Amino acid sequence: MTSETDTRPAAQTETADAAAHLVAPVNEASRARLAGNGLDYRVVPVDGEGFAPWLQVVARGFQDGERSDEQVAASRERSGYRRVTGVYDPSAPMAESPVATIASWIGQLTVPGGAALPSCAISAVTVAPTHRRRGIARAMLEGELGAAVSSGAPLAMLTVSESTLYGRYGFAPAAASASWRIETKRATWIGPRPEGRVDFIPRERLRELAPALHERVRLRDAGEIDVPGSHWDGFAGTSPTAEKAGEKRAVQYADATGEVRGLAIYSVKENHDDFTKASVRVGYLLAENDDAYAALWRFLLELDLVAEVTADELSVDEPLRWMIADQRAARVTIRDHQYVRILDVVTALEARRFGAPGVLALDVADVLGHASGRYVLSVDADGRGTVSDWGDGGAPEGAVEVALGIEELSAAYLGGVSLATLAAAGRVRSTDASAAARVLAWHTAPRLSIWY
Numbered sequence: 001m002t003s004e005t006d007t008r009p010a011a012q013t014e015t016a017d018a019a020a021h022l023v024a025p026v027n028e029a030s031r032a033r034l035a036g037n038g039l040d041y042r043v044v045p046v047d048g049e050g051f052a053p054w055l056q057v058v059a060r061g062f063q064d065g066e067r068s069d070e071q072v073a074a075s076r077e078r079s080g081y082r083r084v085t086g087v088y089d090p091s092a093p094m095a096e097s098p099v100a101t102i103a104s105w106i107g108q109l110t111v112p113g114g115a116a117l118p119s120c121a122i123s124a125v126t127v128a129p130t131h132r133r134r135g136i137a138r139a140m141l142e143g144e145l146g147a148a149v150s151s152g153a154p155l156a157m158l159t160v161s162e163s164t165l166y167g168r169y170g171f172a173p174a175a176a177s178a179s180w181r182i183e184t185k186r187a188t189w190i191g192p193r194p195e196g197r198v199d200f201i202p203r204e205r206l207r208e209l210a211p212a213l214h215e216r217v218r219l220r221d222a223g224e225i226d227v228p229g230s231h232w233d234g235f236a237g238t239s240p241t242a243e244k245a246g247e248k249r250a251v252q253y254a255d256a257t258g259e260v261r262g263l264a265i266y267s268v269k270e271n272h273d274d275f276t277k278a279s280v281r282v283g284y285l286l287a288e289n290d291d292a293y294a295a296l297w298r299f300l301l302e303l304d305l306v307a308e309v310t311a312d313e314l315s316v317d318e319p320l321r322w323m324i325a326d327q328r329a330a331r332v333t334i335r336d337h338q339y340v341r342i343l344d345v346v347t348a349l350e351a352r353r354f355g356a357p358g359v360l361a362l363d364v365a366d367v368l369g370h371a372s373g374r375y376v377l378s379v380d381a382d383g384r385g386t387v388s389d390w391g392d393g394g395a396p397e398g399a400v401e402v403a404l405g406i407e408e409l410s411a412a413y414l415g416g417v418s419l420a421t422l423a424a425a426g427r428v429r430s431t432d433a434s435a436a437a438r439v440l441a442w443h444t445a446p447r448l449s450i451w452y
């Protein structure tokens with residue numbers, strides 16, 4: 001069977017973590033807890049008979065329609081990268097269909113400074129309405145976090161349907177996203193006009209080019225992850241599960257030497273009342289450099305017969321804001337997006353770079369116990385941190401003391417919120433929140449351009 005991992009670069013996916021995670025058994029504590037309620041918690045082989053009913057239950061859980069055989073086959077073909085798990089009720093009339101679902105894989109999360117760390121991505125969390133509020137989701141989430149720890153992942157991450165679900169497991173919104181609605185006739189382009197050219201390309205060509213281009217840029221922004229191939233099919237409309245594929249238009253930006261440096265996919269909705277006021281929805285804009293970014297956005301904002309451009313999952317600090325004459329032409333809505341949960345404080349902190357030198361004595365509380373402890377983070381003049389055990393005594397001379405939960409440390413980890421802000425919100429206690437904030441700060445906003 002073709003698996004998703006086949007299409008992704010070996011360096012990012014062929015880690016022991018990722019491979020071990022795919023075949024790991026379900027977490028024993030969660031299995032026993034669910035078994036005590038007459039439920040069977042098990043891994044579902046993607047190439048087995050259980051996959052189709054599992055997928056139908058996920059679709060139902062997210063209020064989607066029934067999947068056709070062709071769509072099931074396409075999903076199966078693209079699901080080799082993830083570990084698929086279900087909870088079954090042997091007493092239900094459709095006992096072959098799970099009453100709850102979850103999937104996870106070890107992805108690569110970019111952290112401040114340009115390193116990527118293995119991070120357990122969790123998705124497809126559903127519990128059937130017939131079995132809700134009996135602790136099934138909690139058992140599965142605690143189970144997947146346990147499996148992530150066993151696989152050696154220092155982090156876990158997810159995107160969410162509701163903001164209120166995952167704080168209780170230690171997840172926090174760590175990278176916000178911005179949705180833009182731009183009145184194009186009012187915006188007026190004042191940004192650069194690069195020398196390269198923008199051309200239409202077939203959607204299939206965009207699908208071919210996007211993975212390698214994204215691999216070249218994803219370490220630039222904290223919060224981004226390696227994108228599963230199925231997502232590129234979704235953006236490009238090249239799989240049977242893609243919605244409104246025929247409406248998608250693809251363009252590339254090539255620099256003066258002919259090298260492709262950027263891609264964009266968008267769809268146009270005609271306005272029958274006024275043909276000069278169509279609206280454009282940007283599906284994905286991928287730019288390897290500033291020229292590609294400027295050229296593609298200018299192309300989209302200057303389309304004839306278009307009055308409005310909308311785009312989601314943008315950064316909260318887009319250069320685009322400074323490329324239009326009238327900033328009020330854009331209405332920007334900010335939303336929590338990439339959730340992160342630190343599982344291993346030492347590995348997580350030592351992998352990122354910091355905004356300023358300093359010594360922080362961190363007293364971290366974790367309701368699930370994975371990351372609880374007292375740590376001393378020492379950051380040198382180059383922004384590199386080392387973590388040692390604080391022990392039971394007082395804080396080291398000159399250290400700033402910070403007492404916080406794993407949720408708050410995870411929220412600040414990518415640099416998306418200042419520790420001073422969290423202290424002002426009563427979420428963190430510190431002997432000097434401003435100094436602690438300077439250490440944990442990062443100079444660019446974290447972002448994530450996909451859902452998963």
Ligand SMILES: CC(C)(COP(=O)(O)OP(=O)(O)OC[C@H]1O[C@@H](n2cnc3c(N)ncnc32)[C@H](O)[C@@H]1OP(=O)(O)O)[C@@H](O)C(=O)NCCC(=O)NCCS
Nearest residue numbers: 061125126127132133134135136137138159160161164168
């Ligand atoms: C959200 C969902 C997975 C919860 O499943 P569940 O089995 O009913 O949840 P549990 O009974 O295990 O509840 C676990 C905890 O979450 C809380 N909770 C559950 N659903 C909640 C909701 N919608 N809003 C706020 N809290 C919620 C419970 O009160 C419980 O809290 P506690 O353990 O701290 O006391 C389920 O309602 C569902 O499938 N919803 C539709 C699909 C969806 O939104 N999935 C999430 C995708 S990110």
